[in-house]
């Protein structure tokens with residue numbers, strides 16, 4: 554299992570800018586080493602702020618967008634045009650502004666798409682997308698994603714895996730339908746913790762003191778049933794990128810970077 558690293562930035566803007574810079578560097582490094590790279594996006598305030606920062610950065614042109622696969626860790630099961638959709642927010646923040654190959658943008662189905670309001674069928678279809686994109690060296694039906702961005706909620710959810718919900722117990726499937734979420738909208742699609750742990754790098758990105766309890770509990774070793782984000786780990790690296798608010802209840806002192 555990878556070691557957990559924590560970096561704390563002085564404010565949310567710095568967090569988003571620094572995470573975007575890290576993302577460019579890691580994608581470029583992976584593309585140089587392997588030819589193409591894959592990234593899993595998250596919804597939420599910090600996740601979308603990072604994408605906006607990336608759009609506004611001239612460094613984004615260092616990425617070969619034609620050799621990047623994009624997936625989502627979770628999606629709100631709402632109509633395609635809804636502003637609540639993580640996909641729509643990511644497209645507006647970044648994807649509509651870069652020369653990405655549309656075939657390599659792997660979105661989860663909306664509630665008015667080909668599966669209608671059958672969220673189980675939509676989740677199963679996304680599991681098939683993952684399986685179809687897994688290579689022999691991935692040793693399973695989920696790609697070894699190069700970078701997975703994940704946000705978290707104040708109660709400890711990550712992706713759309715909520716505390717003590719059926720999704721947190723899932724050990725077989727890579728993608729599940731999620732119902733009765735405590736945070737609206739109530740119906741969602743989510744990667745499971747076993748699928749998340751297939752990623753090489755998992756980056757937990759969050760800001761604000763409403764996240765401080767969940768961050769502190771996860772980093773203190775809480776169980777994943779109560780605090781699902783505690784179970785989000787990368788195979789190569791688990792990196793927490795926080796602002797001072799989100800880090801404010803950590804007992805260990807994590808220094809902001811000096812440069």
Ligand SMILES: O=C1O[C@H](COP(=O)(O)O)[C@@H](O)[C@H](O)[C@H]1O
Pocket residue numbers: 595596597598599600627628629639703704705706707711712713736759
């Ligand atoms: O609903 C969701 O919320 C979380 C966290 O969002 P935030 O705005 O409170 O930071 C996000 O990680 C997840 O992808 C999203 O669907």
